[in-house]
Amino acid sequence: xxxxxxxxxxxxxxxxxxxxxxxxxxxxxxxxxxxxxxxxxxxxxxxxxxxxxxxxxxxxxxxxxxxxxxxxxxxxxxxxxxxxxxxxxxxxxxxxxxxxxxxxxxxxxxxxxxxxxxxxxxxxxxxxxxxxxxxxxxxxxxxxxxxxxxxxxxxxxxxxxxxxxxxxxxxxxxxxxxxxxxxxxxxxxxxxxxxxxxxxxxxxxxxxxxxxxxxxxxxxxxxxxxxxxxxxxxxxxxxxxxxxxxxxxxxxxxxxxxxxxxxxxxxxxxxxxxxxxxxxxxxxxxxxxxxxxxxxxxxxxxxxxxxxxxxxxxxxxxxxxxxxxxxxxxxxxxxxxxxxxxxxxxxxxxxxxxxxxxxxxxxxxxxxxxxxxxxxxxxxxxxxxxxxxxxxxxxxxxxxxxxxxxxxxxxxxxxxxxxxxxxxxxxxxxxxxxxxxxxxx
Numbered sequence: 001x002x003x004x005x006x007x008x009x010x011x012x013x014x015x016x017x018x019x020x021x022x023x024x025x026x027x028x029x030x031x032x033x034x035x036x037x038x039x040x041x042x043x044x045x046x047x048x049x050x051x052x053x054x055x056x057x058x059x060x061x062x063x064x065x066x067x068x069x070x071x072x073x074x075x076x077x078x079x080x081x082x083x084x085x086x087x088x089x090x091x092x093x094x095x096x097x098x099x100x101x102x103x104x105x106x107x108x109x110x111x112x113x114x115x116x117x118x119x120x121x122x123x124x125x126x127x128x129x130x131x132x133x134x135x136x137x138x139x140x141x142x143x144x145x146x147x148x149x150x151x152x153x154x155x156x157x158x159x160x161x162x163x164x165x166x167x168x169x170x171x172x173x174x175x176x177x178x179x180x181x182x183x184x185x186x187x188x189x190x191x192x193x194x195x196x197x198x199x200x201x202x203x204x205x206x207x208x209x210x211x212x213x214x215x216x217x218x219x220x221x222x223x224x225x226x227x228x229x230x231x232x233x234x235x236x237x238x239x240x241x242x243x244x245x246x247x248x249x250x251x252x253x254x255x256x257x258x259x260x261x262x263x264x265x266x267x268x269x270x271x272x273x274x275x276x277x278x279x280x281x282x283x284x285x286x287x288x289x290x291x292x293x294x295x296x297x298x299x300x301x302x303x304x305x306x307x308x309x310x311x312x313x314x315x316x317x318x319x320x321x322x323x324x325x326x327x328x329x330x331x332x333x334x335x336x337x338x339x340x341x342x343x344x345x346x347x348x349x350x351x352x353x354x355x356x357x358x359x360x361x362x363x364x365x366x367x368x369x370x371x372x373x374x375x376x377x378x379x380x381x382x383x384x385x386x387x388x389x390x391x392x393x394x395x396x397x398x399x400x401x402x403x404x405x406x407x408x409x410x411x412x413x414x415x416x417x418x419x420x421x422x423x424x425x426x427x428x429x430x431x432x433x434x435x436x437x438x439x440x441x
Contacts, residue, residue, distance in 0.1 A: 002115075003045065004028050006030050007031045007061070008051070008052040009056060016105070018030050020112065029046070033057045034058065034061070045269055046072070047119060048076045048078065048119060049064075049076075049077045050077075051077065053092060061092070065096065074226065081102055082103050089102075099114055143317065144317055151307060151308075154305070155182055156185070159185035163305045164302050166242075166278075166305070167307050168282075171357065172359035180193060180238075192235035196209065197240045198240060198243075199241035207249055207265055208225070210229055210249070210253070211263070211264055213266050214265065230273060236276040236278060242285070244429055251298075279302045282430070322361070327377070330366045334366075340376050345368070345379045347379065355401050406435070410440070
């Protein structure tokens with residue numbers, strides 16, 4: 001269903017257009033003149049506008065076209081022109097109109113066809129503007145470890161629905177792969193998959209990143225810009241590290257989840273979106289909600305179907321085949337012939353704790369691939385990576401393992417906390433909390 005604005009001073013034509021499009025399942029708004037059309041455009045975002053070129057009053061169709069294209073550049077415009085005035089329609093297309101229809105109209109079929117073409121063009125442009133490709137191959141979530149069976153079954157059950165999914169688990173456990181898998185198996189796989197890392201974007205830019213902004217909304221906003229929400233329309237919006245989102249934005253996000261509508265930063269026009277919500281976090285959102293650090297109502301909206309992804313240390317049967325898959329990709333990226341792991345390397349990999357999970361394993365393998373002589377990675381190559389392969393010692397708790405991993409990451413980047421957070425795959429705020437919890441200077 002699309003949002004369509006029909007502008008014509010002749011009531012009979014206006015009603016005919018509106019009825020034909022409504023019968024096709026579209027949400028149609030009518031305007032009797034140019035001023036009324038501009039008011040509609042100011043209050044609401046539309047996908048397509050159909051406007052007569054010749055209308056009485058202060059604004060004709062060309063004026064409406066100019067203002068509409070300036071205000072909503074993504075809007076597709078179809079102009080109506082009387083027989084014998086095709087030159088006017090061509091001039092309108094030079095101003096940005098998608099196509100034109102001649103009066104008298106041939107019938108509903110002609111109208112529906114041109115509207116369908118306009119909507120298809122808008123969809124393709126949105127996919128071009130989308131920040132994530134939807135056709136890249138996905139790595140498997142599991143290589144057969146039984147502990148992953150509940151996760152795979154859960155995805156199989158929830159993917160065909162529109163239910164919101166909350167992915168829980170430590171950093172590097174494959175939450176984004178799980179999100180993309182859900183999208184691929186959903187009822188909207190041809191729609192965009194748009195990811196937002198809530199920990200990687202500064203607070204003052206996050207609102208504009210998600211909701212977009214209007215021209216002049218703040219210093220440097222020289223043009224209107226669609227946010228990730230609009231880019232995800234008809235597809236999936238993946239909010240990674242949702243626990244890092246500040247409370248003010250959580251309140252605004254809650255409204256979109258509930259009502260499927262929002263306004264850009266600095267704007268008053270209501271924009272409606274149809275997105276599938278998937279969020280992910282390595283934090284205990286339920287505990288944060290109890291202490292007021294995360295909105296409880298938003299938590300319940302997002303956690304309709306929670307899925308926990310187990311850490312790599314609990315997936316012993318996945319580690320060796322996962323390492324081989326990662327190593328094949330790393331070899332290609334480094335321009336090297338295919339590399340193999342010897343028995344000692346496999347034994348060390350299987351015995352490591354991997355607090356950074358898949359991300360840490362990939363980093364370790366890449367470093368070993370650089371160090372390796374010939375086409376074989378030996379255990380010694382892995383042991384030359386200080387602080388990255390953490391072996392579980394008897395009596396050592398996960399608290400000790402996590403603290404050691406944080407210290408190792410800080411040592412590797414000379415104490416730079418932002419870089420350390422990136423290496424560990426956590427948000428900066430999360431790192432600061434852990435530094436305070438473990439009393440790490």
